[in-house]
Amino acid sequence: MSGTLSGRQVLDPRHAPPFPVAALPLLRNPQLRKNVAHATDVIQTKRARLVAEKTDWQELRTAAAAIRSHALEHLGSYLEEFEARCTSAGGMVHWASDAAEARAIILELLRQEQASEVIKIKTMTSAEIQLNPALEAAGIHAYETDLAELILQLGEDEPSHIVVPALHVNRSQVREIFARSMGIKDLPDDPKALTAAARTYLRQKFLTIPTAIGGANFLIAETGSVAVVESEGNGRMCLTLPRTLITLAGIEKVLPRFQDLEVMLQLLARSATGERMSPYTSLWTGVTPGDGPERFHVVLLDNGRSSIVARPTERQTLRCIRCAACLNTCPVYRQTGGHAYGSVYPGPIGAILTPQLMHMKYAQSLPFASSLCGACYEVCPVKIDIPKVLLELRAQVVNQERRRAARLRDPMFIGMKAAHAIFAGARRFRAAQRLGRIALRPFTRKDGWIRSLPGLGAKWTQTRDLRGLPSQSFRQWWVARGKEER
Amino acid sequence: MSAPALSRQMILDRIRAATLNLPSEAPMTAELSRSYIRRGKLGVQDRLKLMIERLREYDAEVVDCAPEELPAAIGAQLALSGRRVFIAPEGLPAQWLVAGFDWKIDRGLENAEIEQAEGVVTAAFCGVADSGTIVLHHSHSEGRRVLTLLPDWHLCILRANQVVETLPEYFDRCPSPPVLATYISGPSATADIEMTRIKGVHGPRFLNVILVRNED
Numbered sequence: 001m002s003g004t005l006s007g008r009q010v011l012d013p014r015h016a017p018p019f020p021v022a023a024l025p026l027l028r029n030p031q032l033r034k035n036v037a038h039a040t041d042v043i044q045t046k047r048a049r050l051v052a053e054k055t056d057w058q059e060l061r062t063a064a065a066a067i068r069s070h071a072l073e074h075l076g077s078y079l080e081e082f083e084a085r086c087t088s089a090g091g092m093v094h095w096a097s098d099a100a101e102a103r104a105i106i107l108e109l110l111r112q113e114q115a116s117e118v119i120k121i122k123t124m125t126s127a128e129i130q131l132n133p134a135l136e137a138a139g140i141h142a143y144e145t146d147l148a149e150l151i152l153q154l155g156e157d158e159p160s161h162i163v164v165p166a167l168h169v170n171r172s173q174v175r176e177i178f179a180r181s182m183g184i185k186d187l188p189d190d191p192k193a194l195t196a197a198a199r200t201y202l203r204q205k206f207l208t209i210p211t212a213i214g215g216a217n218f219l220i221a222e223t224g225s226v227a228v229v230e231s232e233g234n235g236r237m238c239l240t241l242p243r244t245l246i247t248l249a250g251i252e253k254v255l256p257r258f259q260d261l262e263v264m265l266q267l268l269a270r271s272a273t274g275e276r277m278s279p280y281t282s283l284w285t286g287v288t289p290g291d292g293p294e295r296f297h298v299v300l301l302d303n304g305r306s307s308i309v310a311r312p313t314e315r316q317t318l319r320c321i322r323c324a325a326c327l328n329t330c331p332v333y334r335q336t337g338g339h340a341y342g343s344v345y346p347g348p349i350g351a352i353l354t355p356q357l358m359h360m361k362y363a364q365s366l367p368f369a370s371s372l373c374g375a376c377y378e379v380c381p382v383k384i385d386i387p388k389v390l391l392e393l394r395a396q397v398v399n400q401e402r403r404r405a406a407r408l409r410d411p412m413f414i415g416m417k418a419a420h421a422i423f424a425g426a427r428r429f430r431a432a433q434r435l436g437r438i439a440l441r442p443f444t445r446k447d448g449w450i451r452s453l454p455g456l457g458a459k460w461t462q463t464r465d466l467r468g469l470p471s472q473s474f475r476q477w478w479v480a481r482g483k484e485e486r
Numbered sequence: 487m488s489a490p491a492l493s494r495q496m497i498l499d500r501i502r503a504a505t506l507n508l509p510s511e512a513p514m515t516a517e518l519s520r521s522y523i524r525r526g527k528l529g530v531q532d533r534l535k536l537m538i539e540r541l542r543e544y545d546a547e548v549v550d551c552a553p554e555e556l557p558a559a560i561g562a563q564l565a566l567s568g569r570r571v572f573i574a575p576e577g578l579p580a581q582w583l584v585a586g587f588d589w590k591i592d593r594g595l596e597n598a599e600i601e602q603a604e605g606v607v608t609a610a611f612c613g614v615a616d617s618g619t620i621v622l623h624h625s626h627s628e629g630r631r632v633l634t635l636l637p638d639w640h641l642c643i644l645r646a647n648q649v650v651e652t653l654p655e656y657f658d659r660c661p662s663p664p665v666l667a668t669y670i671s672g673p674s675a676t677a678d679i680e681m682t683r684i685k686g687v688h689g690p691r692f693l694n695v696i697l698v699r700n701e702d
Contacts, residue, residue, distance in 0.1 A: 097493045171680050191682040207601065231676055232689070237635065258660070261657070281669035282631075282669075283666065284665075291624060291631055292631060292632075
């Protein structure tokens with residue numbers, strides 16, 4: 001292992017270029033686009049088949065949305081209930097108001113464990129707080145144990161999808177990464193052999209490293225239990241074999257009751273991977289003597305979430321159960337893949353979640369990275385009206401820009417101001433029409449279309465034609481028509 | 487107040503402030519919309535047929551037998567596997583420990599010993615036909631979680647009266663929630679490389695089920 005993690009680029013909305021800039025090189029990468037299109041097509045086909053066989057799919061969505069909304073509206077009580085139950089079952093609950101605090105808590109726990117290595121279950125929350133670089137800087141090596149996360153870690157790459165983080169990497173790229181970093185010559189590129197190589201590589205780590213870090217799909221307030229849904233069994237290894245387990249979970253992950261899982265588990269795997277249930281769902285409660293870790297810590301992470309709860313339209317963002325169905329269906333994501341979003345949360349859900357987690361101070365281009373087609377809302381298992389939240393966030397971004405001094409040099413702002421002045425009075429409007437007709441005449445072809453404009457107008461005509469102004473406006477035609485009739 | 491307690495208070499205060507203006511007469515969770523399907527409509531035979539079908543879709547090996555045939559059926563499965571060393575949870579019925587094999591009874595086995603065994607035989611708490619899911623609550627006959635994790639081959643004995651059709655029906659069978667639970671829907675798998683499904687990443691590669699019919 002080279003251990004150069006700390007030196008490489010991480011997905012950080014504070015330093016990421018705006019979406020349109022970041023998307024360009026990705027759009028010019030045919031291999032990446034092919035990989036993303038293939039993966040999203042496969043998942044979508046499987047999802048559609050399994051959703052269709054559920055005759056009560058809409059009722060399940062409605063119930064899930066109601067349960068998640070209810071949990072958020074009473075978040076304080078449910079978190080306290082979870083804390084009390086988890087603690088009485090032998091768990092330790094820690095509260096982290098932001099990413100730095102969460103990292104500090106985890107590092108302190110690892111220091112008490114005298115850990116120099118940890119095994120990790122895939123958790124987006126850990127990527128959100130940039131835990132791996134912090135561990136590396138503290139001299140603790142983290143082994144990602146999810147196959148996709150392992151591919152990314154060994155390939156010094158970043159996740160591009162919430163459920164299948166390495167979907168932009170194909171088999172021959174995986175072969176290269178594994179052959180290089182595991183020192184295996186003659187590794188074939190068929191997925192079976194590659195998976196077997198990962199199994200062998202990680203088996204000893206599972207059996208020997210006594211500390212694990214993972215996330216949570218759900219926290220159950222009623223019982224203080226935690227649920228993790230996975231496919232490979234690496235999660236079960238991390239949850240069962242080590243002496244100490246640290247679970248990092250966003251405060252929004254809480255469900256009121258154990259029974260609420262009957263709704264969530266029917267929706268999650270079908271939406272995420274197109275399976276009826278994921279191969280393994282694990283549920284545990286604090287510490288059980290003789291079965292699993294002796295020490296169990298939960299770190300509850302706020303990091304901007306409580307301020308999202310405060311806003312009625314945006315609150316629904318936190319209903320998300322991270323299935324990524326919105327990514328797979330999104331016409332924008334399917335073209336660019338995940339890295340363009342500059343965040344560990346890409347796609348439509350990332351476009352609303354990321355800027356909010358950043359308190360609208362970064363990632364303001366993301367709410368505009370959407371055609372507002374609504375496909376994301378349609379597939380969302382917890383009915384998050386993503387287009388509605390996108391519009392709300394766009395309004396906030398525009399309001400921010402209105403207050404900025406740089407607006408006076410912004411053509412969009414000047415254009416809008418001018419339009420405001422013109423539309424405010426009938427005489428001004430008519431004068432503008434006359435002027436426009438004269439100004440556009442030299443560029444208008446005989447067929448009535450404008451193919452190219454100079455200056456700023458070229459930005460429009462670069463990709464589309466513009467209809468020339470007709471020789472007569474509707475109002476002029478109406479008046480003339482009235483005269484003829486008389 | 488110490489720093490951690492301060493963060494706790496700060497986060498809870500922020501949440502309380504954020505939810506302050508919401509209607510205080512909020513519905514109880516029991517009153518939330520739950521118009522999805524609770525009970526299945528299939529008869530016993532069709533329910534079992536569906537369970538077997540769904541398990542087979544996951545490449546699980548399924549056989550069925552009458553209660554009195556169970557020890558023989560276990561013996562046949564173990565022999566077919568070509569394996570010899572098997573783990574058994576402490577509470578596994580004695581008549582399931584068929585002769586001719588090397589049984590390691592779990593009375594606090596070390597992980598290394600479990601890992602070296604070739605297979606494991608357990609009971610189950612429930613089977614959900616709709617998704618082909620086997621539910622373990624890790625009782626004495628179902629074993630500690632690690633027992634069904636490290637060996638590469640898992641034989642699970644499921645009784646017909648443990649099979650329900652829908653997931654909500656399983657929840658109805660849990661008057662008090664389990665402390666530990668594992669829901670197994672097919673053998674360990676991944677599709678992380680080009681969405682090609684590969685069986686057996688870290689958990690058992692082989693899942694075998696004996697369905698015991700005509701109970702009661």
